[in-house]
Amino acid sequence: MSVTEICENTKMGREYALLGNYDTSLVYYQGVLQQIQKLLMSIREQERKHQWQKVKTDLAKEYEHVKDISKTLNGFKTDAVEPPPSSAPAYRAPAPYSKPQEPARDPDVWPPPTPVEHRPSPQYQRGARKEPPRRSDPSKPSNRVSGRDPPRPSGGRGPSQGNADRRGDQRGRGGGRDEKKVNRKDRDAKGSEEGDEKKFDPAGYDKDLVENLERDIVQKNPNVHWADIAGLxxxxxxxxxxxxLPLWMPDYFKGIRRPxxxxxxxxxxxxxxTMLAKAVATECGTTFFNVSSSTLTSKxxxxxEKLVRILFEMARFYAPSTIFIDEIDSICSKRGSSSEHEASRRVKSELLIQMDGVTGATGGEDSTKTVMVLAATNFPWDIDEALRRRLEKRIYIPLPCPAGREQLLHINTRDVPLEDGIDMKSVAETLEGYSGADITNVCRDASMMAMRRRIQGLRPEQIREIPREELNLPTSMEDFKxxxxxxxKTVGKDDLVKYEKWMEEFGSV
Incomplete structure (x- = not known):
């Protein structure tokens, strides 16, 4: 849910309340409260969620206040109307399409309210254009008798326009559709000029599928840089x-040098x-789609297949973007096996078709519309041959070298107090054959050694009374040992041999 849309609807509700149009103002307040409730369901940070709950409470108080004012004014109107005699009808509608002579009317009695067609507010429709409330013009007759001034939806028909349509102006209908298209283009261009965040239009697709993909996989800024990755x-x-480089030098990467x-x-x-893929998205400034097998699986x-198609359509819309498919062997294993299901084969075929049609495959297209597909796997020998052909660059990510292990030790212990004289180089030499995740586990375990010694043999009541300074003791060389x-280590020598053989045959570095 866009925060800008919530602010605009709140502003409209307050303006209508200031103009005395309380019924329309209540509609806006109700919609804003519903939008904030949906936003709260998607927020996971407790501090930010508490702030939005406070905003919701304040707006609920405003809503109740406007509701009380509207109720009070409606009570005045009911008391002011003099009830007609029981023998005479309260109101007799004129005959249709007739223009009878208007009878004499008591100026102290209000006329009956004109029925108004209740329509949903355009501000709550996706992609609708918002207009400021229309203030009363002293030169025109006022329609404030009933206390209502309903909003005029953009592209809607007023009384004169409705009469024109009833007179048989067929060109107005076709022109209305063209005008909607033009307004949509102008609105998109205006949004991009004002710096508003782009929003994928689910028209033509399943709205629930689009919302699921946006909630689960779209990450605008992974915030992982090259400096956060040791070695490699x-x-x-x-x-x-x-x-x-293709995004930084688009003029060079054309033709045979296409990305x-x-x-x-x-x-x-x-x-x-996975960290390398997020660092690529951060350095490029692209939208990052983190895809797993569960994201593209449905019962x-x-x-x-629809999820795969919508994923690539969204990637083209948010381009330049990066689609990262982790553990791709679980989605695109080799086809033709006896255990392969028909649904799994269709998903693989759709993925291969969409990868062949991603923008940026030809050098003549706009470089800002590039969609890069990144994949990671621990079982490259299970990948389908057609997918291996589409993943043209195949890079081997080995275990960290001695310099990378030492750098990783420094990165993991930068927030941990260390004793003087710890030789990280000797620790890195001891960790030969360990992966990056294994080294992180070693640093985590070593940083907790001092705390374990301090609380050894103590009861829970005594542990709670220990000062924080006594627990945050520096880590020593013995703790690392x-x-x-x-x-x-979690990677065996036989596994490394299999990776090296596969890279010798299919690697493309």
């Missing part, structure tokens, strides 16, 4: 050449493949 110098260089359609990162688990027949004994 060669992998960073190849990813920068394949993904980042790669897709990049696949291959390596043992825990080597930083309904044919819905998984003890942690290394407890945390073993």
């Amino acid at each position: 110098t060669e992998a960073k260089r190849l990813l920068e050449e394949a993904v980042v 790669w359609k897709g990049v696949m990162m291959v390596g043992p688990p825990g080597t930083g493949k 309904y027949h044919g819905e998984s 003890e942690a290394i004994k407890k945390v073993n």
Whole structure:
């Protein structure tokens, strides 16, 4: 839910309340409260959620205040109307299409209110254009007798326009559709000029599927930089050449130098493949789509293929964007096996078709519409051959080298107090064969050694009375040695041999 839309609707509700149009103001307040309730359901940060709850409480008080004023005014109107005699009807409508002579009317008695067609406010429709409330013009007759001044939806028909349509102006209907298209283009251009955040239009697609994809996989800024990743110098260089440079130098990467359609990162688990993908999206400033097998899986027949198609349509809309498919072997394993299900085969076919049609595959198109597909897998030998062909750049992400292990130790312990004289270089040499995730676990275990010694043999009541300073003791060299004994490496030598053989046959670095 857009925060800008909530602010605009709140502003409209307050303006209508100031103009005395309390019924329309209540409609806006109700819509804003519903929008804030939906927004609260999507917020996970407690501090931000508490702030929005406070905003909702304040707006609810305003709503109740406006409601009381409207109720009081309606009570005055009811008391002011003199009830007619029981023998005579309260109001007799004139005959249709007749113009009888208007009878004499008592100036102290209000006429009956004109019925108004209740329509949903255009501000709550997706993509509708918002207009400021119309203030009364002293030169025109006022329609404030009933205390209502309903909003005029953009593109709606007033009385004169409705009469014109009833007279048979057929061109107005076709022109209305064209005008809506023009207004939509102008609105999109205006939004981009004002710096508003783009919103994918679900028209023509399943709205629930679009909302699920936007909620689960769209990340505007992963906030992971190259400096946050230790080592992997060669992998960073190849990813920068394949993904980042085409966005920085679009004039160079044309024709035969066109950007790669897709990049696949291959390596043992825990080597930083997912962090590399997020760093690519951060350095490029692109929209990041983090896709997993559960995101594109549905129990309904044919819905998984729709999810794949909508995913790539959204990526083209938010382009330049990066689609990262983690553990791609679970989605696109080899086709033709006896255990393969028909639905799984259709999803693979749709994914291959969409990858062939991603923008940026030809050098003549706009570089700002580039969609880069990044994939990561621990089982490259299970990937389908057609997908392997579309992932033109295949990069091996190895275990960290000695310099990378030392850098990773410094990154993981930058917020932990250390004793003087700790030789991180010797610790890095001891961790040969450990992956990046294994080294992180070693640092986490070593940083808790001092706390374990302090609370050993104490009861829970005594632990709660320990000052914080006594728990946050510096980590020593002995703590690292003890942690290394407890945390073993997760990647075996036989696994490394399989990765090296596959890269010798299918690698593209």
